[in-house]
Structure formats: C-alpha cells, structure tokens
Amino acid sequence: MINVKNLLKLITYQENSQREGFVLEETVHDHPKSAKGESSPGGEDSHGQREAQAEPAPQKKAPAVRRAFKKPIRPADKANHKQKKKENGAAGESQPAPTSSQTMGEPPISNLSVSASLAENRKIIKKLYGLPANKDIVVRDIVLGTSPAIDGFIVFIDGLVDKSIQNLLLQALMLFAVRPVPAERGQLATYVKEKMLPGNQVVLKSRFNDILNAVNYGDTALFLEGCAEAVLVETKGWEHRGVDLPTVEQVVRGPHEAFSETLRTNTALIRKIIKNENLTTELLTVGSRNRALVAIMYQRDLANPALVAEVKRRISSIKTDRIIDSGMLEEMIMDTPYNLTPTILATERPDRVASGIIDGRVAIIVDGSPYVLLVPATMYEMLHTGEELYSRWQLGTFIRLLRALAFNLSFLLPGLYLAVVLFHHEMIPTELLLAIAGNRERVPLPSLVEVLLMEISFELIREAGLRIPGAMGTTIGIVGALVLGQAAVQANIVSPVLVILVAVTGLAGFAIPYYSLAFSLRIYRFYYIILGATLGFFGIACGLFTQIVLTANLKSFGVPYLAPIGPRTVPGADVVTRLPLFFHEKRPDYLNPQDITSQPDIARGWLEPPAKDGGKDY
Amino acid sequence: MSHRQRMVGKIIKEGMFGPGEAVILLAISSISRLFLSYPGMLFEIGGPATWLTPLGGLVLALAAIFVLSLVLKKSPGSTIVEINEQAFGPYLGVAVNILAIVMVLELLGATYIREFSEAMLVTTLRFTPISVVDAAFLALGLLGAYLGIEALARTARLTYLYVLAALLFVILALIPFWNFHNLLPLLGKGPKEVFILGSLSTATLAELVIAGVIIQAMGGAEKLTRIGYRFIFMGFGLMMITLLDLVLTYNWTVSEEFTQPFLRLARTIYLGRFFQRLEAIFILVWVVVGALKIALLLYATAVSLARSLKLPDYRPLLWPLGLAMYILSLLPVDMVTTIRLDNYLRWLLFVPAYLLPLLILAALWLKGRGARAGN
Helix, strand or coil: CHHHHHHHHHHCCCCCCCCCCCCCCCCCCCHHHHHHHHCCHHHHHHHHHHHHHHCCCCCCCCCCCCCCCCCCCCHHHHHHHHHHHHHHCCHHHHCCCCCHHHHCCCCHHHHCECCCCHHHHHHHHHHHHCCCCCCCEEEEEEEECCECCEEEEEEEECCCECHHHHHHHHHHHHCCCCCECCCCHHHHHHHHHHHHCCCCCEEEECEHHHHHHHHHCCCEEEEECCCCCEEEECCECCCCCCCCCCCCCCCCCCCCCCCCCCHHHHHHHHHHHCCCCCEEEEEEEECCCCCEEEEEEEECCCCCHHHHHHHHHHHHCCCCCCCCCHHHHHHHHCCCCCCCCCCCEEECCHHHHHHHHHHCCEEEEECCCCCEEEECCCHHHHCCCCHHHHCCHHHHHHHHHHHHHHHHHHHHHHHHHHHHHHCCHHHCCHHHHHHHHHHHHCCCCCHHHHHHHHHHHHHHHHHHHHHCCCCHHHHHHHHHHHHHHHHHHHCCCCCHHHHHHHHHHHHHHHCCCCHHHHHHHHHHHHHHHHHHHHHHHHHHHHHHHHHHHHHHCCEECCEECECCCECCCCCCCECCCECCHHHCCECCHHHCCCCCECCCCCCCHHHCCCCCCCCCCC | CCHHHHHHHHHCCCCCCCHHHHHHHHHHHHHHHHHCCHHHHHHHHHHHHHHHHHHHHHHHHHHHHHHHHHHHHCCCCCCHHHHHHHHHCHHHHHHHHHHHHHHHHHHHHHHHHHHHHHHHHHHCCCCCCHHHHHHHHHHHHHHHHHHCHHHHHHHHHHHHHHHHHHHHHHHHHCHHHCCHHHHCCCCCCCHHHHHHHHHHHHHCCHHHHHHHHCCCCCCCHHHHHHHHHHHHHHHHHHHHHHHHHHHHHCCHHHHCCCCCHHHHHHHHCECCCCCECCHHHHHHHHHHHHHHHHHHHHHHHHHHHHHHCCCCCCHHHHHHHHHHHHHHHHCCCCHHHHHHHHHHHHHHCHHHHHHHHHHHHHHHHHHHHHHHHHC
16 A cells, blocks of 8 residues: 555655745845744754654664665755644654754753752763763862862863963962952852953853853863852863965965964954954854854845845754864755755865955854855856956956866866767868877777776876875876876877877866866766767767756855856956956845945046045045 | 636746846747758748848737737736636637647647757767657756756856857858859849748747746746847847858858758858868757757746646646657658648747737737626
8 A cells, every 4th residue: 555655646746846945035125034034043943853853763673774865855845844744743743842962862961050069060070071981071179279268170171271371270269369258159250250360261151061062162160169150261272283375275476374273263364354343253053962163254234134044044953963074064054965066165265255255255164174165156256266356357367268268178178079089070180180090090999988098097196196195195196197198108008199188188177276166077077078979069068058057057045156147147347257456346246245335436546636625635 | 817827827936037038048049940951941932032031020020029018918927828818718718728839839849859850960960860869859958948947048148158159150250252142133032932921931930939938937028028029139130140141151042952051051161271170069059059949948838738727837747748749759750851840830830929919919809898898
C-alpha cells in the first residue's frame, strides 16, 4: 500500500516549491515592514527548532546500514513541512522546543545561577569543566587582602589568557586591596568591580551559561564568598598570527594587509578603514559545540534593513555542531548551494570589505577564519580585485577587459580546440591545419583522450603543488609541469599545440581573481571538453545556453547574480569597464541602499569656478 | 472574471522583467527565422526587392500590436487567454484558446525545433541523427521554459549584444562583395508581390501571440504598445538589413536557391588568407537564438494551456507538451516537407495574431451592446 501511495504521489501534482524565499525589494520604504515579517530571528529560531524536532528521529531501531539522503528544507517548503507536522500528531507540538544545546545532549546544569556559597560554586565549576581531568582549566583559590579578608577563587583557561593582565588583576585583589569592604556581601561583586579592579572590561554575571561562555573565550571569572554573582574580567591573550600580507589576493598597488584568524583584529582592521560611528558590528553565535562567534558588519545608515535582517535570520537559524571556517558558513547560508557557481564573495582584504560595506553590503566575519564573506555579491564583483580602483581608470579598464578574456578562455579553450579539430577543420587556415596535423600524426591517442590526459595532469600538478610541504611547492609545480609537458611531447603522447593550449588555459584560470569562481570554472571546463568532443560547436553552444540560463537564474541574498546586466538595472561606473572615479556618483542600484548617492555630480570641487569672495575654504 | 480565474492569474508565478528586456527578448525571438530557410522563401516572392517586403509587414504588425493593446486594456490583469474566455464564454473560449493559441504555438515550436535541427545538420553535424540534435534543442527549450520567462528575458538581455555584433560583423565583412546592380529592378517582381504577398508573409510573427500570453510578466497591458512598437521596429529593421545584405551580396536568383541563406553569407566572408570560413563561429549565436525561440514557444504554449485549463502551475505541462513537440517535429519526412509545413503554419498564425484580437473586440462590443440594451 505504501508503495502504491508513493507511486501515486510521484505522478500527482505537487505544488512547486522552487521559488526563492527572499528577494531584495526595489523600494527602501517597504523594507521595515517586510523585515519585520521576514526576520524575527526568535520566531524563525523556534520554527527551525520545531522542524528539527519534527524530523524523524532514529529512535531505538537497529542502525541503518545506508544513510538516506535527507532533502534540506527550503524556506518555500516550510508551509508543507508544517502541514506534515500537523499530520504527524500534536504530541510533538505541545512539548516545549528544546534549546540547541539540549538537542546536542549537553547537561542543563549550565543554566544554573551562581550561588552565594563559594564551595557550591566551586563544585559546579568542577562539574561543568570536568575537573580535575580537564588539565588546562585553572581554578585558583585566593584570599582578598581586604578587611575582613574574603575567600574567593578565579577560573580561567591556561593559554587563552594574557598572563601579565592576570598578574595585574591578582596583585590588585590580593596585595593592593587593603580597604574595608561593605558588610552587605550581596553587593561585594559590584564593589570589587567599581573600586578594586583595574581591568578595562569588567562585567558581573549571575548565570553559569554566561560565565562559561566568557571563560571559554579567554576571560577570567572571579567568585567571592557570600556573593551570588561572578566578576568577569577581560584577560584575552592567546597566541595568534599577526596581520600579514595577503596570500591569495595580492595587488601591486593598494594596501598590503590581510585578515587574520582573530575576530577582533579583523573587525578592527575594517574599522581602521571606515572611521564612522554608523559602522555597526553585531555578534551571533553559531555551532552548538564550537560556539563560533560570527560578526556582522554593516553601515547602519546605508545597508538595506531587509538585507541585514535576512543575513541575521539565515545565520541565527543554522543548527549545527561546528562552524570552523567562513567557508562552512558560506555553504550554509548561500541561496543556491546546488549550483557550482559561488554566489557569496570571500575575501582576505580589509580594503575590499570596507569598500563593500560603504556600497551597502553586509560583511560576515567568522572567528578563526581569515576570509570575510561579503553579501550580496554579483559575478562582476567576483572579477574585480579592488586594485583597479587604486590604479588609474585606463589601467583598471584594461585589466578588466583582459580578465574578461581570461574568464572565457579558462573554461572554453580546450572545448573549442576539440570542436575545431574534430568537427570544423574548415575554420583552420591551411598552414595551421597542416602544422597541427603534422604534430598530431605521431600521437596515437584520440584528441579527446589527449586533452583529458593533459588537463587531468595539469590539475594534479596544481593540487600536488599546493600540498607539497614547504616553499618548494610552487617550484616543483612549475618544474613538474614543464618536465611533464616536454616529456609528454617527446614521448609522442601529446602534441605540442596542446601543451601550449593547456598552459594558456591554466594561465587564464590563474588570472581570475576569485579563487572559488576560478575553481568552479575549472570544473566547467571538463563539461565543455565533453560537449566539444561530442557535438562540436553545437555542443558548446548548448552548454553556453544552459550555463547562461542557469546563471541568470541565480540569486545572492535576493539580488540577481548577473545584475546590473541581466537583469538590467541602473548601470554603474564600475562593472565591466572602470570609469574615472569622479563618475562613480551612485552606489550599486541592485543593493537598494538607503542612500544611493555616493558623491555629488561634481566630485572634484576644485573644478568649480571660485566664488567672488575668494571661494570656499576646502 | 470569476474568482477562480483571478486566483489562477495570481498563482502562476511568472516573474517580472523590465520593458527593455521584453523588447530584446521578443526582437531576438522574431529574428530567429532569419537564420533558417525563410529568407530564401521571401526571395521567391519579392525577387530583387525582397528587402522591401518587411515594410508592409512592419505596418501590419504595428497595427496588430495596437489592436492587441485595445483588447488587453479591456481587462487589466488578464492575458489574452482569459479575455478570450470572457468574450466567447467558458466553453467556446477554452476551445478557441486551445485550438487557436495552444495548438498553433505547439505546432510552431515543433517546426522550429525541426528546422533548427536540420540547419545544424546541414551546417556542421552531417552524420549526427536528427533525433539527437532535435532532443538537444528540446532539452534546452525545456530547461529555459522550466526556469521561467524571467530567466529567458535575462538570457536574451545578456546575449543580444553578441547576436547583434555577429549580424553587424556579417554585414560589414561582406561590403567588398556588394553589387548595387543587384537591387534592380527596384520593385522586384512587382508591387503586388512585394507589398501584398511579401507583407503578409513577413507580418506573421509568433511574438504577437506570445506578447498577449506573457503580457502580465511584461508589466501589464499599458506597457504593451511601448514594448510592441519597439520590438517590431528592432526585429523588422534587422530583417531588412540582413535581406538587403543578401540581395547586395548575391543576386536574387542565386539567393532563392540557398537552403540556409544566412549560412551562405557567413561562409562568403573572406578577410584575407587567415580569416576565412568563419561560419562555424556563427553556430554559437545561431543555437542560442534558436534555443531562446524554442524555450519561449514552449513556455508560451504551457502557460496558455495552464491558463485555459485554470491550472495553478504551468510546469507540469512542460514535459508532455515538450514530448509532443518532439514527436511532431520528427513527423515530417524531410527538410523540404518541414519548410512547406512551416509555410502553411505561417498562414495559420494569422488566426491568433490578427483575426482573434479583432474577433474578441467584436464579441466584447456585441456583449456590451447587449448589456446596454438589456438595461
């Protein structure tokens, strides 16, 4: 019966659920409403949690041999999903939604409040951290040098704290605190915070949940006898990599700073460029196990509120145990994860992020990742580097056009070669045809196998070059490529023309500034090789049409991926070509920022004729 | 309009695109016939004055757009399918819709698939079975139609510059071959052939019907005239220029012998010893235009059928309609039969493109008069 039902379900009409859930609307004034309707992170959270609950739990059945593919829930599916849930029975509905930590099996003890008894607090801390087995957690008993002396203890994680700050803290508490304390022990924490501690960030917390979060992030917690609050002192100071040169997005002209793994350093790098009080940093936590901090940065007076709400909604709705890098978050929040083309921009350059934020975009920084995500992103922005803006416009435009050529060559060239060689010989002038044929004469392999062989070898060299330990990696890569190419030609396995072709394709791929896009084009190249070898130019044209239609259908946080050309919006001065800076009067229209004007019509005030009174004082 | 009808109109999610994209989509779609054997047939009608035949067609098409806009303005928010039903009643209306719009578009889609496939076989894939190329075109059409009119409009917007550049390149590269004596006699086979038969032939545009079906995605009836006039000027302008290029390059007696006149033009290009035989590059443009046309026809067929049958979505209809298109496209025995069928279909297209809007206007007028008399 079940099979019959499934069969019937297969052939009956199911409502289409392919539409995207979020579209960045045209008018700014409509947004607060839609933002309210769509965002409400709390509401969405509970939905998400309920969904997690409604999913069929494995229960106590025998473990399944093969894991069934679970279709991810799209926003558009939610209505259907809710319906299913109702059908499943109201029992699940009536129970309160568990928190994410509960679902992951963590003890609810962390929800407890701080007790007035020091012994009790010590016991809870020991239980929470699994002491004494947990060796890098330090619980140190101290006696405050006040009159009368007060017992207390501090908790911190060795390696995460700055020892010099902590010494200062202990000195202040144990040696210099020689003043009388108030008799009211309940107010002791406030007294210590206000009068005795020189630390720059000191807060009081009464719930263990908050205390654990702070200690896990490098703070030191101070518990005092008779006080139901803990004093949290900011003592963060772990080993980290400093601000370094960009390794992937190098430029000749422009800042040479790159993001590092520390969230605060990264936010500061952006703030260093945008010295504006409207620049807002909001913090979210993702990943129930690693509790990664995610910062969202945007200009409060520029970014579309609906966009900010959508970013927050997507990030806060994620239920997973870990987010180690921004790449993981990217995949979780992107609109079309099944498409090969990336729709979120990840960059290691603070200047690019700052520029994006001033355009009205939202930056997403994940603690521990040197790549910052920028949303929404269009394909044209993925072909920019920022350097075009720093060099003069003629140079910038030339580089852009060169890059456009590289973009096309990187995935089309081998396919086109095969199409021409196998199907359209008439296109090749006789001399060239004879040269190619002469070279191919000694090669026993068919052209398709020859191309695939070289392409796969090239990919292997590239991958191996990356993985070889040490600085010799790239050298070996290049030497390997040369040796392999030369040897392959001499052994009559491939023709020399093909080696040139593969090298040009490889160069074109390296000329694409965004790694993720270049990578996807590398994969697309193999599709075009197959299409060119089977159907010639017709196959390539079929592939191009498919790719264009699919890419035109993509969206990045509600913004069409090929904007401002497909669909046509107000053309900017910085899309394919790069016009002189004084023409960049508007921000990108497709972002619908709160203020579209970037600069007045006459940005170079010195061109205006001076007034009679001697001119303005600039 | 019944509540259900209004609901259907809202449920079919078509997406939206701007007038610029609409103009380009329809214009690119309308010039697709230039790449097939159609210009050769026009030469049989017009002779050396073939390039003048689109003039009369242009006037007729403009008039058709005007009439269509009058019809669509009668009921803002509806497409030609719903208005048809309002004019002719629920039963006759559905029958007229299916026979005059859905069927004609479906047949037209089938002939286009076949003609483009034949063109590919003639041009490059000589040993490939027609069914394979046919299936590839159908697959592209299905994908485009499935993703919707918005994606198609964007694709047209993204590719039209390349299409125009290719046309312009063919025209400019052939200037050395032009012979202005080929234009004589100026009125060709006679004014009757050129301005009546030629006009009637060039005026039959499937886009006139498609515009009525996708009007809501284009922004409503009030934008139709603006979009319609522009796309017609663009489409007919490109057609005239290409035909003129053909007449100037080859004598009309030679031109009417070509199975694929545009291919012949591309093949003629000779820019020195290194750059000759460039026609293969035009296959890229050709296929993109063909796939857009087929996808648009399939989309319009599916949407008009879904609207006629009050279905909430057109997508489930794509597969059966596409399969039917595939089967129909393989029915003609050979290319000659396909071209002949295409000529018949062109005359049949007069019914939904020209006759139907006039009939609807008449029916609505009669209904209104009846209602006034009743009052």
